[in-house]
Amino acid sequence: MRNALGLMLASVVSAALIAAVWYWTSSPHAQLASAPATVTAAQAERLPAAAAAEDTVDVTAAIPGKPAAPSPAAAQSVVTAQPAAPCANPDALGVSRVVEVDTTGGPGFGFEHFKQLDFLTDKEVVLTFDDGPWPGNTPAVLKALADQCTKAVFFSIGKHATYHPEILKQVAAAGHTVGTHTWSHANLNSKKLTEQQVKDEIEKGFSAVKLALGAAPAPFFRFPELQHNPAAMAYLGQRNVAIFSCDLDSFDFRKASTPDKVVETVMTKLDKQGKGIILMHDFQKHTAEALPELLRRLKAGGYKVVQMKAKAPLETLAEYDELMLKDAKVPVSSTRPVNSVVQTVSK
Template sequence: MRNALGLMLASVVSAVVIAAVWFWTSSPKADAAPPQTVNARKAEPLPVAAAKPSRPREDVEVTAALSAPAPAKPAAPVQQKTTCANPDALGVSRVVVVDTTGGPGFGFQQFKQLDFLTDKEVVLTFDDGPWPTTPSVLRSLAEECTKATFFPVGKHSTYHPEILKQVAAAGHTVGSHTWSHAHLDSKKLTEQQVKEEVEKGFSAIKMALGAAPAPFFRFPGLQHTPASVDYLGSRNIAIFSCDVDSFDFRAKDPAQIVNTVMTKLDKQGKGIILMHDLQKHTAAALPTLLRRLKAGGYKVVQMKAKAQLETMAEYDAVLVKDMKLPAVSSRPVSSVVQTVTE
C-alpha cells in the first residue's frame, strides 16, 4: 500500500515538473535582452524613418528667411555718389585709369604714341596752382559737374595747402609741376638738381594733401631733356604735354582764352587742354568755356592713375628740414589762429 502511494506521489511530482518545464520553454521570451545587447542598441543611431527629432532652431530661422523678409541688418557705410544739380551739365563722359609703368607720355604736341581719346573728347588740365584763384576754378568745374587734372607747383602747395586739399576733395586728379617751376631743360641744372625739382615737388604736394599724389607730371614750359624723361620713366611717372595750349598767360581778357581754345579744338577735334589755375583771366573765362564745350558736343574724360606715387623718404625729410616746420598740413590755420572779436 505504501509503495503504491509513493509511486503515485512520484508520478504527480514528475508530472508537475514536466508541466512547468513545458510552460517555461513554450511561453514568449521577455523583451529584455542581455545587458551587452541593450548597450549596443543605445550606441547605434536610430533609423531615419524611425526617428523624427524636432527641427533645430537654426533650421526654423533659415526656413522662415525663405518665406519672409529677414530683419534689416545695419549696412556698412557706403559713400554716396554726388548728384549733379545741373541737368544740362557738361559732366564727365568717362574715366580712364592710367598704368604709369615706364613713364608713358600724353599729349600730341610732344608724345604721339598713345592716342586714347576719341573724336570730341577732351581732358581739362591746370598748371601752376594752388593759388587764391583756384577756388574760383573749382566752383566753375563743380557747377558743370566735371573733373580735371591739376599739376600744382611744390612751393605753391606749401603756401596754400588748404586750397590743394579742396582740389583733391572735389575729386580732381592731382599730379605735380616741379618744386619751383624751374625749366628742367636748362643747362644750368645738374642731373641732381633736376631730380630734386621732381622729387621735392612731389614730396611737397604729398605733405600739403596729407596723401600721395598721382604719378602724373608736366614739365614747366613743356621743356624736357632725354635724361629727365628717362628719370621719370625709371620712377614710373607719366609725362603730360598737351594738344591744345590756351596760352592763357598771354591773354588780354577771358574772351581771348575762350576763342583760342575753341578755335584750336574745333580744328583738331579732340585733345588735352592746357590752362593755368593761377591766371585770373582763366578763372573768369572758365564758365563760358565749359558752356561752349557743351554746346559744341565735346565730352570730358577724367584721367586717374592706377596707383599713387610713393615719394622718396629722403626728399620728404629734406623738405621738412628746409621749411623748419613739422609738416605743412599737420595743423590747419583755424587751429593756430582764431578770431575772438570783430
C-alpha cells in the first residue's frame, strides 16, 4: 500500500514539473528572457558614443525646411545594443554630450561669423582641428585626445588626405568627426579664382577625403583662413553642407607661437567668453605639444567637451570621385602586408 501511494505521488510531481517547464519555455516570459538586447534606431541615436557621453541632441531642429521625421517603419529598424567602451583614465575630460547636426540648407556655426545657432551652454566647448592629416603632429593630437577620452572635429585638406590616408583613417577609427577644408587650402574669397575653380576646390576636397577614408566624411566644411566667399556659401547651402567658423581662435599658426602661448591664448579667451568652438591646427607641432596641458586646464577649469556629429554623411559628386581616382598616383590601398613586400635580408 505504501509503495503504491509513493508511486502515485512521484507521478503527480513529475507531471507537475513537466507542465511547468512546458509553460515557461512556450510563454512570452521565456521569449523575452532569451531574446538579444536590442534597441530601435531612434533609441540608438540617444546612446552615448563614449562612457562619459550623456545625451544626443539635434541642434538644428529649428531650421526652416528641415525634412520630416523618418517613417515609423524606418524608425523601427533594429540594431544590436553595444556597451560603451570604458575610459582608462578615471579623471578624464571625456565627452559631456553628443549633438547631431541636420546640415540641410548649410547651417553656420561659430559666433565669429554666425550668430543664429547658439547651442552650447556655459562651460561647454567644441574642439576642432584644421589642415591635417600630417605625420607626427596628427598622431600626437590623437594620443592626447585618447588619453583624456575626448573627441574633436577634424577639417582635413584634400591633398593632405591623399598624402597620408592611413593617418586620416586613424582619426575616423578613434571616433572623431572628419570634415573637409578644400583641396589645397586655397583662399576661396580670392578674386583670382573663378567660380569654377572655387567649386573644384570644394568638391575635390570632398572626394579626396572620401577616397582617403574609404567612406564619406561628414558634411562639415571650414573655409581656409575663415575667408567666406558668399557665392561659395550659397553653393554649400545647396549641397546641404554645414559651414564652420569658430568662437575663439588659438592663433597657433603664427610663427611666434609656442605650446605655452597656445594654452594661454585659448584659456584666456575661454575664461572671458565662457564657452565656444575652439579653432586649432593638427598640422602644427606646437599645437600637438600644447594639447595635453590644454586638456588638463580645461578639465581643471570645469569645462566640458561637446562632440558634433552629422545626421547623414556627405554625398560627393560622381565626376569628382572619378577625377580623384584617375589622378591618384598610387593605389588607394594594398591588400598585402608590408612584410610580404619588403623584408630585411641583411644588416
